[in-house]
Amino acid sequence: MPEAPMNDLALGAPPARKRELPPPLVMFGLIWVGLMLVVALLADLISPFAYTALDLRNRLSPPVFMGGDWLHPLGTDELGRDVLSRLIYSIRTSLIIAFGATIVGAVLGTTLGFLAAHFRGVVENFVMALVDFSASIPFLILALAVLAFFGNSMLLFVLLLGLHAWERYARIARGLAISASAQGYAGAVRQLGARPLRVYGRHILPNIASTLIVSMTLAFPEVILLESGLSFLGLGVQPPATSLGNMVGFGREYLTRAPWILLAPAVVIVLTTLSVSLIGDWLRDRLDPTLR
Incomplete structure (x- = not known):
């Protein structure tokens, strides 16, 4: 007679793990961030007008929900420019700056952290x-001084914001690299003759990548707020280019007469930073082994 199939539990096999869906707030954050990425990528296709196009006959036209027409669903600003079009292009600019600055800070901090962990002594x-010096200076004051002295360009702005929180990555990378180097796998690779670049790039970095990714998701909303604050003060993105902080800065002068100019980018800033923070907290709970 054919043998009956044996139960997996009888063989001692672990039960299959059910794939859990993210909490509702995290799902909202994922959907919102995905929507912002789609808007940024397709800005040229979905924008109803050019963000510099003027319509002086419709200056300060209210949005649809305040009695305006559907030609400008979110209204127009003081020069008759379509707020929705400017908002779409502002999302693209702000996300490019935030992503670029976050990557610059992570690469710089991780590289210096690995150098400190490898050479120790004087280099460490x-x-x-440098980490203590950077952490002791208020970044906003440093950014104001640099932008006021050297002027402003998109590349300089991204690199400057990339200096924000690089010391956080340096501390994390140094500590985790020292811990990983003391473990057996790193020593075994060295004994096989692997060069330091291969040891850190192919073996240590993948093992600490989850912690660094979580740190990047937590630093990303901080960069968005910094960009918005500097653009609000007039030292960030310069006209005719536009960003979320730039829109808020120009809209503050019309807060009582045309609040929609300021409220549209402000709502996007709040929801984007909230969404990325929720995703970062969720990733920390999922990826950080010390919290399991």
Whole structure:
């Protein structure tokens, strides 16, 4: 007679793990961030007008929900420019700056952290002194001084914002690299003759990548707020280019007469930073082994 199939539990096999869906707030954050990415990528296709196009006959036209017409669903600004079109292009600009600055900070901090972990001694002391020095200076004051002295360009702006929180990545990378180097797998790879670049790039970095990714998701909304604050002060993105903070800065002068100019980008800033923060907290709970 054919044998009956044996139960997996009888063989001691672990039960299959059910794939859990993210909590509702995290799902909202994922959907919102995905929507912002789609808007940024398709800005040229979905924007009803050019963000610099003027319509002086419809200056300060209210949005649809305040009695306006569907030609300008979110209204127009003081020069008759369509708020929806400017909002779409502002989302693209702000996301490019935030992504670029976050990557610059993560690469710089991780590289210096690995250098400190590998060479120790004088190099480690120098890197940690830079970390303490950077952490002791208010970044907003430093950014204001640099932009006021050197002027402004998109590349300089991204690189400057990339200096924000690089010391956080340096501390994390140094600590985790020292811990990983003390473990057996890193020593075994060295004994096989692997060069330091291969040890750190192919073996240590993948093992600490989850922690670094979580740190990047937590730093990303901070960069968005910094960009918005500097653009609000007039030292960020310069006209005719537009960003979320730039729109808020120009809209503050019309807060009582045309609040929709300021409220549209402000709502996007709040929802985007909230969504990325929710995703970062969820990823930390999922990826950080110390919290399991």
